[in-house]
Every structure is written in C-alpha cells, then in structure tokens.
Amino acid sequence: MNLDTPERRELLALARASIDSALSPGRANNNLIPFTAALLPPALTVRRSSFVTLHRNEELRGCCGTLDAPRPLAEDVWRNAWAAAFSDYRFPPLTAAEWPQVSLHLSLLTVPEPLDVQTEDQLLALLRPSIDGLILESDTGRATFLPAVWEQLPDPVQFVRHLKIKAGWPATYWSNRVRCSRYTTESFGEEIRC
Helix, strand or coil: CCCCCCHHHHHHHHHHHHHHHHCCCCCCCCCCCCCCCCCCCHHCCCECCEEEEEEEEEEEEEEEEECCCCCCHHHHHHHHHHHHHHCCCCCCCCCCCCCEEEEEEEEEEECCCCECCCCCHHHHHHHHCCCEEEEECCCEEEEECCHHHHHHHHHHHHHHHHHHHHHHCCCCCCCCEEEEEEECCCEECCCCCC
C-alpha cells in the first residue's frame, strides 16, 4: 500500500525531527529521544519495515533500517533516521555543522517473499533488476541490498556477489543453507536544504 503525499511528508518530517532532537543544543552523546507522536494517519501506525538513507553532497552519509517490521512504521522511521545519522558503523556520527547539507531518503519495504531456490543460477533467474531488494541469510550471516543498489551494481551476478561479501561470505560462496528473499520498496525523499 503506497502512502499519499501528506503521509510521505509526515514521515520525512518525523525522520528529520528525530535527528534534530539528537543534535539539539545541550544534548549529550546524540542519544535517541523516545518516540512519541500525536494522532497519526492509520497508514503510519501499521507495522512496516523501513530504511532511512542520508546523503551529503550527493554522497552516502548513512543508511540504516529494519527487515522484520518490528514496530509501527512511524516509529521505525524515527529510530532508523537516528541510527543512520549516529550509528552506521561506516561513518562517524553526524555533526550539527553537516546536518543542513544532508538530504533524507526513505524506503518502505513490502513483506519479504521467500524464494525457493537451490542454486545461485536459480536465484539469478528470478531477480528483477531495479525492482527487487534482496536478502541473503544463513547461520553465518545476513545482508540486504535495497533496490536502489541496482544503480551501482546493474549486473545481477555482481549484485549477488557484492551482497554475499556484505554478509561476510566469499563472493563465490553458495550453500544449500542460504535462504533468499526479495521485496520491493516505496521510495521517496527530500531535496537538499542548503
């Protein structure tokens, strides 16, 4: 179910407010402020997974999200915005000086669809480039690529190999214990505010 424009604006405002509150003067350690919301549209109270991506000067500045729809969508976006700004291990915590130059992008996930595949070739045959997000998991790791990653990795073989590396496996790894799921996203964002 896609959100309407006011619902999208409200989610973007919540994401921005989560980071604003952590960067407010007098706050120590950029701690996450507990989520509280007044009356929300019903679509924002449904349990749904999200990813929040931050860009600064058109470069990735942070991205965090969930795959298992652990809480209502509005709260998930609130928490993931904070995590993208302050706990993405690939980047130092966002600073107040950087914040005005950062744009937000939200990806709202559909429920992952398990794929019945036994081989990597079967997986490659089912993937829909630029449409599917992919989750690979086994006892030794779990990783996902959002559909937006197809822009950097348009070849399905490379898409899957890089995702295996992200999961901590060799690029050529395959096992009958690998579980695969795909999902799509509703994606939208804001323009850079500077």
